[in-house]
Structures are given as structure tokens and as C-alpha cells.
Amino acid sequence: MIHVQGVALAYGGCRILADVSLTVGDGELLAVVGPNGIGKSTLLRAIAGARAVAAGEITVDGQPIGSLGARARGRLIALIEADGPLPDHMTVNDVVAGGRLPYRPWWRWSSTPDDRRAVDAAIGLTEIAALRERPFAELSSGERQRVWIALAVAQDTRVLLLDEPTSHLDIRHTFDMLTLIRQLTAGGKSAVVVLHDLNVAAAFADRIALLGERTLLACDTPARVFEEQLLGRVYGIPIAVRREPDGSVLAFAVAPGRSR
């Protein structure tokens, strides 16, 4: 369970988000959406304890995130960011085994049977056994994303924080990735996923947190968050929302010169 209460975040001395309050329950998938540069990734990093908050408090399973040590945080929260340097000279197995680092005391040089079981299970669940001995740097973007998820699974945390896990993925791999994340939340994990595609967020998330105007504008089910006026105001373009008979919603930008 994640509690974010009255949080403000600053970047380079400039306040980018203020008064953000939300809760993510066990087994829930929350999608965070909003325009570029609004602070979605920064919020994710703050929940992970990797970034200090300017105001407010964040707790995970009742523990203030700032009070936890690095290893305790690593056992509680898995943060996967798509960007950043590639791990050098590592095989896929090495990368997935990195998920066990929070469980390894500094003096232990070798992995335990528990570590090996967790890595095997993560590789099996994410269906990357065929890639196991391949150099990580030689994988495609989609394959790398799966390996990162496998690392998070091996990390065996209550909370998953994923920053744009579907960037660079085609529609099939996006579907597979989010199905996998849903599978993990079905097992009781809480997941917060930053997404750009509103319809993917609506299709897979239990709730959507919409960031805009330097705050959290809405945090509710997709059907309630997807209001044409609200989305249009946040993104600064005309956005149409279509509601299907089964209760699902679709949002799409209205191209200039086209009717809704």
C-alpha cells in the first residue's frame, strides 16, 4: 500500500508539483499520465525514495520512505526506469540476478539457493529463458524491457514502479508487457506505471492519475478521469472521448480539419 500525502516536488529549485495526494492499494495498478515534463518520472522516483520531497510525506506499507535505508527500500520497492546507461558486459542472467542485490549482505560473494530460485522463477514468468545467456547490450528494446521486468520480479518487492515500460514497444509487445504487469498485481503487488498512451492506460489500469497544471488533477477510474474538457485543458489540444457500451473509454486527439 502506497500513501502519498500533500507531496510537493522541486527540480533545480523550481517547484514542479504541489499538493499531490493519492493511495495505491495492494493488487492495484495505477497509471500516471500527463504531458511531457510535468513531473511523472520525478513523482515515481520520489515514491521510490530516490528523490527528496519538498513537502508532504510518502509511506509504503506504513513506513515513511525517507526513513528506510537503501537495502530496506530495495527489498520493498522495485523502480525500473527505461532510460539510463546500459549495464556493461552483462548477460541477461547477470541483469536479472541484480534483482537479488538488496538481499545480499556486503560480505557475501555468492548467491544463495533462494537467489537462484528467484532468478529462475523471474526468467520463467517473463518468458526470457531463450535470452538467458545473451549479452544484455545486444537485445532489442522490447527484449530489454522484459529483462528489466524480470529483474523487478526477482527483486520480489511489494511495490513495482515502472517508468514508461512500453516506450519503444509495438502494440503487440505493449499488450504483452502490460498483461505481465497485471499478472504481477493479481498476485498482490501494487504497481505504479508511467504511461503516455491514454488508451493503453485506460485498458489496463485500475485507476489513472492525471498530472497537469503542476498538481494532481484527477485520480480515479478511466471512465471518470477521461473528460474531454479536462484532457483538452491538460494537453492543450482538442481531445475526444468515446464511451463504449461495455463501460470502457477511448480518448483520441482530434486532428485539425477532422470532425469528431
Next chain:
Amino acid sequence: MELRRYRAPFVALGAAALVCAIVLVLGAAVGAVPFGFSIVLGQLVHPDVSTQAGRILWDIRIPRIAIAALVGAALGMAGTLLQTMLRNPLVDPYLTGTSAGAACAIAIGIAAGADASLLPLLAFIAALATAALVAALARTGAGLSHERLILAGVSLSALFAGVVTLVILLSPRAGTALSILAWLGGSLAGRGWRDARTAGIYAGCGAALALALAPTLNGLRFGEARARALGVDVDRAGWGILAAASLLTAAAVSVSGVVGFVGLIVPHITRRIVGADARFTQLASTFVGAMLVVVADAVARSIAPPLDLPVGVLISMFGVPIFIFLAFRRRST
């Protein structure tokens, strides 16, 4: 499963240790007075200083080889530590300013007429003090900024190099300038058991810390942000790595002067032999570094006896072209 996965690096590590042991024995056989392999082995198994061979080996050659091995191992390990932490294959252990600080202190010490026996201690203290100053300049909040570390190291090195040049230019006696230059070239001439013991204790502390940090170094291979998310205390690890690398480099510099290039190339050779896993590279870099300096020292002693060439100069002159050939051959083929 685990052993099978790491069989290749284990075998490579074992082979490196074996070749290193053979090189150490061969190093003892080579010199102005050459000895047969059997004589060296016989002395190692049953030391006998009543013979001339025993006296030469135990009083002169073996301590010198021990120091050469120690210098190579320490610089190799320090280079591997810093290259892994900074994720930069161009980093040299002297980056932290240790060599420049020591060189500056030695130059001033020689010019001021300090006793030769005091110079290693002076170099060690100056090397550590400079590393501490660089670390203080690189500090931001609780953490260690890699950019500031490199910038502070390069800046202070340039400053101290200027001071050394000034001391050489202003020194009234030609002998002073030559002594300083010989030290800058990296030399093992005249070193004995006393030097080996002192440097060994400092390098041993640095090596123990470095080996303890090997699993943490593996975490840092994911990049700083990901390592933090994986529970690595990146700030504490940074201080530990810097302390270990500085201790190792200061210990080496105190007995050998500035032996360049070893700390830069050993990590490259090591990665080719055992891969990039820090648990293996830390150990393998000690063997590879020791081999490199022992071989260079053997050549320095025997190429034109009784002339004893600075080992650092020799490594640069012969090691660099060989390394360039090996490094670029793969690309051209």
C-alpha cells in the same frame, strides 16, 4: 548451476594465478647474475643465505620482486576499482592526484636534502593527503560527484606537476634534478624488505577493503541510479572505493615512484581474461598487474647491466605499443 556458470572466469583466474607464480620465479632468476630455475626453486623451498646465490636472492632480488609484484597488484586493483566505479575505461589510479601529490612532496624533499630513507613515508603521506583533498573537493552533500572528482584530480595534478617542474628548474645542483626525474620515472632500485613490509601493510588494508566492496561494485555496474534502486548505498560505496584505491595507489607510489600506465591497462587486460564481474576482476587484476611490473622490472635489470632502467619508463616504452597493437587488432580484423 552456479559453478558451471562461472567455470570460465574461475579457470581464467586460476590460470592467471599460475602464470603469475611462474613469472615471479622467472623474475628471480633474471638479473645481472642469472640463476637457473632449479637454484631459485631450491632457495624458495630451503632458504640458505650462507651461499652467494642465497644472499643475492634473499637480500636483493626477492625483496625487489616482492615490491614489483606489490606495486603492480596495487595499481592494477586501484585502476579496476576506479574504472568500474566511474564507468570510464580511461580512468587511471593517479586520477585522484596521488602521484602528483607524492611527486611534489618528493621533489621538495629531495631539494631540501631530506634523508633518502624518509622519502617513501613522505610520498605515502603526501599521496594520501592529496587524495583526501581531491575527495573533499568532489564532495556534494553526502555523496561523491564523479565529475567533480575527475576535475579536482586533474586540476590538482596539474598544479603539483607545475610545482615539480619549478623545483627542478630552480634546483642549483644537477644531482637533485636527476634524483627527482628518476623518481618520476618509477624505479625499484635499492628497495628492500623494509619498504616491502611497510607498503605491504598499507596495500593489504586497501586490498581487503577493495575485495569486500566487490559485490557492491557489481551493483554499480548497473549505473548509479539503478544501483540505488537495487539497495546499494552508492554514497558510502563511493567513499569506500575511493579510500581503497587511494591506499593502494599511495602504497605503490611510496616505494616505486610514478609507475604509469599499469593502472590504466591492467583493467582492460583483466576484463578480456575473466569478464567484467568485479569479484573476478578484483582478484585477476592483482595477478595481471603483478606480472606486468615483475616482467618490466626483470627487463629493466637485465637489458643493459649494471644499468638499472626506471621500470615506469620501460613499461611506457614497450607496454604501450603492445597494448595498442592488441587493442586495435580486433577492430581491424
